[in-house]
Amino acid sequence: xxxxxxxxxxxxxxxxxxxxxxxxxxxxxxxxxxxxxxxxxxxxxxxxxxxxxxxxxxxxxxxxxxxxxxxxxx
Amino acid sequence: xxxxxxxxxxxxxxxxxxxxxxxxxxxxxxxxxxxxxxxxxxxxxxxxxxxxxxxxxxxxxxxxxxxxxxxxxxxxxxxxxxxxxxxxxxxxxxxxxxxxxxxxxxxxxxxxxxxxxxxxxxxxxxxxxxxxxxxxxxxxxxxxxxxxxxxxxxxxxxxxxxxxxxxxxxxxxxxxxxxxxxxxxxxxxxxxxxxxxxxxxxxxxxxxxxxxxxxxxxxxxxxxxxxxxxxxxxxxxxxxxxxxxxxxxxxxxxxxxxxxxxxxxxxxxxxxxxxxxxxxxxxxxxxxxxxxxxxxxxxxxxxxxxxxxxxxxxxxxxxxxxxxxxxxxxxxxxxxxxxxxxxxxxxxxxxxxxxxxxxxxxxxxxxxxxxxxxxxxxxxxxxxxxxxxxxxxxxxxxxxxxxxxxxxxxxxxxxxxxxxxxxxxxxxxxxxxxxxxxxxxxxxxxxxxxxxxxxxxxxxxxxxxxxxxxxxxxxxxxxxxxxxxxxxxxxxxxxxxxxxxxxxxxxxxxxxxxxxxxxxxxxxxxxxxxxxxxxxxxxxxxxxxxxxxxxxxxxxxxxxxxxxxxxxxxxxxxxxxxxxxxxxxxxxxxxxxxxxxxxxxxxxxxxxxxxxxxxxxxxxxxxxxxxxxxxxxxxxxxxxxxxxxxxxxxxxxxxxxxxxxxxxxxxxxxxxxxxxxxxxxxxxxxxxxxxxxxxxxxx
Numbered sequence: 001x002x003x004x005x006x007x008x009x010x011x012x013x014x015x016x017x018x019x020x021x022x023x024x025x026x027x028x029x030x031x032x033x034x035x036x037x038x039x040x041x042x043x044x045x046x047x048x049x050x051x052x053x054x055x056x057x058x059x060x061x062x063x064x065x066x067x068x069x070x071x072x073x074x
Numbered sequence: 075x076x077x078x079x080x081x082x083x084x085x086x087x088x089x090x091x092x093x094x095x096x097x098x099x100x101x102x103x104x105x106x107x108x109x110x111x112x113x114x115x116x117x118x119x120x121x122x123x124x125x126x127x128x129x130x131x132x133x134x135x136x137x138x139x140x141x142x143x144x145x146x147x148x149x150x151x152x153x154x155x156x157x158x159x160x161x162x163x164x165x166x167x168x169x170x171x172x173x174x175x176x177x178x179x180x181x182x183x184x185x186x187x188x189x190x191x192x193x194x195x196x197x198x199x200x201x202x203x204x205x206x207x208x209x210x211x212x213x214x215x216x217x218x219x220x221x222x223x224x225x226x227x228x229x230x231x232x233x234x235x236x237x238x239x240x241x242x243x244x245x246x247x248x249x250x251x252x253x254x255x256x257x258x259x260x261x262x263x264x265x266x267x268x269x270x271x272x273x274x275x276x277x278x279x280x281x282x283x284x285x286x287x288x289x290x291x292x293x294x295x296x297x298x299x300x301x302x303x304x305x306x307x308x309x310x311x312x313x314x315x316x317x318x319x320x321x322x323x324x325x326x327x328x329x330x331x332x333x334x335x336x337x338x339x340x341x342x343x344x345x346x347x348x349x350x351x352x353x354x355x356x357x358x359x360x361x362x363x364x365x366x367x368x369x370x371x372x373x374x375x376x377x378x379x380x381x382x383x384x385x386x387x388x389x390x391x392x393x394x395x396x397x398x399x400x401x402x403x404x405x406x407x408x409x410x411x412x413x414x415x416x417x418x419x420x421x422x423x424x425x426x427x428x429x430x431x432x433x434x435x436x437x438x439x440x441x442x443x444x445x446x447x448x449x450x451x452x453x454x455x456x457x458x459x460x461x462x463x464x465x466x467x468x469x470x471x472x473x474x475x476x477x478x479x480x481x482x483x484x485x486x487x488x489x490x491x492x493x494x495x496x497x498x499x500x501x502x503x504x505x506x507x508x509x510x511x512x513x514x515x516x517x518x519x520x521x522x523x524x525x526x527x528x529x530x531x532x533x534x535x536x537x538x539x540x541x542x543x544x545x546x547x548x549x550x551x552x553x554x555x556x557x558x559x560x561x562x563x564x565x566x567x568x569x570x571x572x573x574x575x576x577x578x579x580x581x582x583x584x585x586x587x588x589x590x591x592x593x594x595x596x597x598x599x600x601x602x603x604x605x606x607x608x609x610x611x612x613x614x615x616x617x618x619x620x621x622x623x624x625x626x627x628x629x630x631x632x633x634x635x636x637x638x639x640x641x642x643x644x645x646x647x648x649x650x651x652x653x654x655x656x657x658x659x660x661x662x663x664x665x666x667x668x669x670x671x672x673x674x675x676x677x678x679x680x681x682x683x684x685x686x687x688x689x690x691x692x693x694x695x696x697x698x699x700x701x702x703x704x705x706x707x708x709x710x711x712x713x714x715x716x717x718x719x720x721x722x723x724x725x726x727x728x729x730x731x732x733x734x735x736x737x738x739x740x741x742x743x744x745x746x747x748x749x750x751x752x753x754x755x756x757x758x759x760x761x762x763x764x765x766x767x768x769x770x771x772x773x
Contacts, residue, residue, distance in 0.1 A: 026137075
């Protein structure tokens with residue numbers, strides 16, 4: 001399933017990141033790579049942005065980006 | 075005395091500025107500027123053990139291999155400049171992510187010390203870091219420090235000495251994934267067999283770089299005969315890596331490898347007891363502050379509160395300052411007998427500079443607010459909350475940071491826009507920063523709202539001015555996006571730093587430095603401008619006019635004489651150089667309801683917005699001597715300017731070109747003077763249209 005489909009409080013592991021190369025590198029510099037575990041902390045109004053927690057780091061993402069991250073719910 | 079040149083590098087939110095403060099503070103010689111968000115490298119020097127420490131603070135970046143402007147600044151500096159030691163500052167509580175940058179820095183092959191900052195916080199959270207083990211793995215000395223408690227700071231300085239003096243380097247023991255190690259070994263073995271040697275690099279290092287397609291290394295290897303034989307081996311190795319990592323992008327492979335290494339290091343060096351009290355706190359605060367429904371109202375409320383405080387709290391010392399300046403002017407006036415000198419000092423310098431100094435308390439309040447937003451970690455949350463909304467206007471959530479900085483001063487705001495990666499996002503943001511009224515425009519608003527609305531309503535009106543300026547900026551952004559800067563959006567990926575209690579020292583430094591430069595500007599630039607404007611307002615002499623009035627005044631009664639005297643002053647002013655300039659350009663602004671005095675003030679404001687107030691101060695002080703009762707200028711304005719004209723004036727000030735200094739920075743950041751021309755046309759036309767509408771509606 002996609003990261004954007006998770007609910008608040010869900011935990012998941014990243015299966016695949018299917019975005020532009022630049023964004024992949026950017027995400028990697030935050031520790032977001034294949035195999036990372038994450039939890040969904042918050043959504044903004046209308047699910048436009050998502051806050052995830054990846055190994056202690058809180059990261060804000062736009063829904064468009066979250067759609068491109070394939071995860072497996074834990 | 076020897077100099078040790080130190081470069082500080084680290085990810086954002088690791089407390090680099092704080093650490094510099096702690097390091098130099100105890101030895102304090104000269105402290106550079108501490109702008110809230112370090113966008114340009116800052117430099118400072120201090121003495122330690124008979125060495126001069128020269129520090130360069132690079133902008134905080136998550137990586138140095140990326141494409142954002144900040145990352146390029148950091149990368150270029152680290153690669154090309156001469157320096158002795160890198161201090162890599164890390165957040166002990168986020169070691170894993172921070173080590174990713176460390177791995178990149180290690181590739182530079184320079185002398186380095188790791189400063190694990192926020193050691194006290196880590197301890198509180200039950201995080202235990204095995205320093206010795208960490209040193210062994212990465213081959214670089216590691217020091218636990220806390221900029222907060224100053225613990226370990228002295229040790230860090232000692233270590234820098236040691237590293238700077240030492241010649242040899244400890245070997246690192248960084249291990250890649252098994253698949254990668256296998257390929258490294260193959261290539262390393264081949265290089266050893268050939269007896270290959272490149273610079274000071276070990277063959278293992280060469281192997282790693284070849285595999286990661288390090289461009290610099292390739293250019294050096296390019297024409298070496300060994301390339302011939304290396305190529306087939308390399309191709310095979312890369313093929314293996316591609317299969318293992320399920321991608322053909324070597325940058326992605328590198329990122330994956332680095333993440334794996336860091337995970338390994340973390341496993342070996344960090345023990346974390348399950349004590350997550352602090353983390354829960356951030357979570358709890360986030361529950362409220364970025365709550366789906368409450369988040370934005372809370373944010374708006376906080377901003378509203380800030381403007382209310384700016385006005386009400388700032389108004390208290392304003393009265394005192396006003397009285398002091400008035401009294402000072404009178405005292406100086408009574409002590410100078412020479413007419414010319416007295417006038418130039420009292421009417422020119424004191425009323426001009428005084429008018430600007432009057433607003434120091436407001437400026438301080440505003441800067442405290444912005445510094446609080448920045449240091450607590452709330453700023454990123456607001457970017458998170460507003461991204462959806464901003465995105466609709468063709469902006470990026472991150473644009474919020476330069477835009478809010480713009481409420482303080484446009485200069486750092488233009489620089490803060492560098493965090494935006496996409497060129498189009500950056501340019502749009504640069505173009506609308508001016509719509510966020512800067513601190514120097516505040517005095518004009520305070521003056522006019524105070525005069526026309528009274529103190530009790532002024533705070534709300536002030537908030538309204540700022541909000542409508544910001545809204546207009548958003549609309550303009552959308553227009554720019556649709557009409558001029560079309561194209562793909564930059565993704566929104568942003569760290570939400572842990573909430574931290576604001577550091578008093580850092581806020582004090584930021585506010586103090588900003589206040590200092592404001593006062594300095596009042597003492598130099600604005601003083602000069604005030605004198606110039608006074609001279610322009612006083613000359614040329616008009617002996618004929620004076621004589622005819624003198625004769626009339628002598629003949630008439632006391633009451634009438636006073637009236638005639640003021641009439642004379644007005645006539646003289648109108649025929650002065652300044653009057654002529656104002657009159658000549660008045661037709662341009664007539665439709666907006668401005669008289670020539672307002673016109674001149676606006677034109678002078680192109681140099682600096684503070685000059686608008688000081689010019690008004692000089693121009694309206696002439697009709698009356700500098701008054702000792704408070705808010706003399708506001709009083710004068712209310713008597714001479716209609717409500718509609720005043721509002722139209724506020725609107726114009728809100729929109730038109732920022733000061734000269736900001737304009738220069740804008741040109742530099744946008745990438746050329748042609749952009750400044752565009753900005754001038756864009757802002758002036760917009761300002762004129764909106765002022766015109768305001769004036770026509772209200773009249």
